[in-house]
Amino acid sequence: MPKQILKFPKDFLWGASTSGHQIEGNNTNSDWWAFEHSQRREQDLLNRGKKLEDYQSGIACDSYNRYDEDFALAQHLNQNATRIGIEWARIEPQEGVFSEKELNHYEKVLQSAKAHGLTTFVTLHHYANPLWFSRKGAFLNKRSGELFTRYVSVVADRLNQYTDFWLTINEPEVYATHSYLLGRYPPGRRSVWQTLKVVNHLIAAHNGAAKILKFKTGKPVSMAYQLSDLEPSGHLSYVSHFLAEYLANEYILNRTVGTCDFIGVNYYVHHHVGIFGIRKHSQSKHEQNDLGWGIHPEGLGRLLVKLKKYNKPIYITENGVADAKDAFREKFIKDHLFYVHAAIQQGANVKGYLYWSLIDNFEWLHGFWPRFGLIEIDREDLLRRKVRFSATKYAEICKQNYLEY
Numbered sequence: 267m268p269k270q271i272l273k274f275p276k277d278f279l280w281g282a283s284t285s286g287h288q289i290e291g292n293n294t295n296s297d298w299w300a301f302e303h304s305q306r307r308e309q310d311l312l313n314r315g316k317k318l319e320d321y322q323s324g325i326a327c328d329s330y331n332r333y334d335e336d337f338a339l340a341q342h343l344n345q346n347a348t349r350i351g352i353e354w355a356r357i358e359p360q361e362g363v364f365s366e367k368e369l370n371h372y373e374k375v376l377q378s379a380k381a382h383g384l385t386t387f388v389t390l391h392h393y394a395n396p397l398w399f400s401r402k403g404a405f406l407n408k409r410s411g412e413l414f415t416r417y418v419s420v421v422a423d424r425l426n427q428y429t430d431f432w433l434t435i436n437e438p439e440v441y442a443t444h445s446y447l448l449g450r451y452p453p454g455r456r457s458v459w460q461t462l463k464v465v466n467h468l469i470a471a472h473n474g475a476a477k478i479l480k481f482k483t484g485k486p487v488s489m490a491y492q493l494s495d496l497e498p499s500g501h502l503s504y505v506s507h508f509l510a511e512y513l514a515n516e517y518i519l520n521r522t523v524g525t526c527d528f529i530g531v532n533y534y535v536h537h538h539v540g541i542f543g544i545r546k547h548s549q550s551k552h553e554q555n556d557l558g559w560g561i562h563p564e565g566l567g568r569l570l571v572k573l574k575k576y577n578k579p580i581y582i583t584e585n586g587v588a589d590a591k592d593a594f595r596e597k598f599i600k601d602h603l604f605y606v607h608a609a610i611q612q613g614a615n616v617k618g619y620l621y622w623s624l625i626d627n628f629e630w631l632h633g634f635w636p637r638f639g640l641i642e643i644d645r646e647d648l649l650r651r652k653v654r655f656s657a658t659k660y661a662e663i664c665k666q667n668y669l670e671y
């Protein structure tokens with residue numbers, strides 16, 4: 267079949283995302299760093315025969331120092347946008363004490379992004395907390411919104427000039443469930459009650475921060491929501507599906523979208539809905555990434571069309587694949603973009619796509635082995651950056667603003 271040319275809207279943003287803790291290195295003042303070095307975590311890794319250095323962020327990709335090289339590569343790959351994370355733990359190392367040095371650092375980082383022609387999305391919270399904040403109970407604390415907003419307000423004053431879009435909190439639903447329900451991320455709790463409390467405090471924190479950001483900067487604001495495509499399984503009722511949709515996608519969105527100027531969508535997986543709305547990663551019938559997650563590009567299209575009801579511009583703030591051999595990344599990107607294009611044809615106001623991730627990085631509990639990067643980080647060779655073949659294919663799309671499919 268002859269290939270079709272699928273054009274994207276004028277001024278579409280093309281780029282890739284990263285987060286602070288996952289690439290910078292030495293985020294030593296954070297709860298994630300403390301967790302990685304806790305006796306319990308280390309013993310657990312050793313019992314499983316793992317090398318600690320593969321599961322501790324350490325110097326990560328050293329992007330704290332090598333950011334300019336990373337942005338230069340993004341520019342070389344025809345990207346016109348980037349999403350970075352800044353670390354609260356660096357900026358406010360002690361409660362109420364803001365580090366000029368770190369604010370200057372992030373100013374330089376953003377200046378560099380701009381000098382490389384990149385529109386900037388800045389995430390203010392991506393899973394990691396300052397230690398002092400986690401000692402106060404983090405988002406379990408009823409003052410958490412106020413504490414977060416104070417930090418956001420300082421950042422708004424200092425980094426506004428080089429920021430085009432703000433993302434307040436990355437994946438509140440993942441943060442809350444992994445940290446307070448499933449016991450996987452610090453502080454490792456398993457409590458439905460605490461999860462609900464944290465979710466509601468995150469909602470309040472976002473709404474407070476969004477108001478400040480708008481007032482001080484006037485720039486567009488969103489959360490980065492991880493949204494799922496849900497498929498009812500067989501006999502399961504409408505009620506289970508409705509419940510899953512509500513818990514997975516709508517509870518937080520409905521309570522925060524009012525203070526958002528756009529919707530930041532992180533899309534990875536498609537889920538089957540089980541009884542009581544419990545979700546299961548769908549794996550059958552699909553190709554899988556290196557982490558065993560099923561690949562389901564149609565789901566992204568369906569999701570984007572569903573989001574039309576909110577009547578806001580949409581930016582895809584993450585979508586990516588762990589593929590160390592770079593065997594299916596090109597196809598992954600093209601298949602997802604095919605459905606993004608189809609959703610745009612159906613009226614979804616999608617204005618940008620940021621692949622996750624620009625470079626291989628520290629993949630939280632999995633350590634360094636899952637490879638999401640357009641650019642490989644060679645950990646055996648001084649963290650050398652090596653552009654993957656799929657990145658050059660994505661670069662063609664970024665340049666042409668169309669997909670040949």
Ligand code: BGC
Pocket residue numbers: 285288436437440492532584622629630
């Ligand atoms: C998170 C990233 C993570 C990616 C791949 C997203 O949900 O925001 O931090 O690296 O998933 O697991």
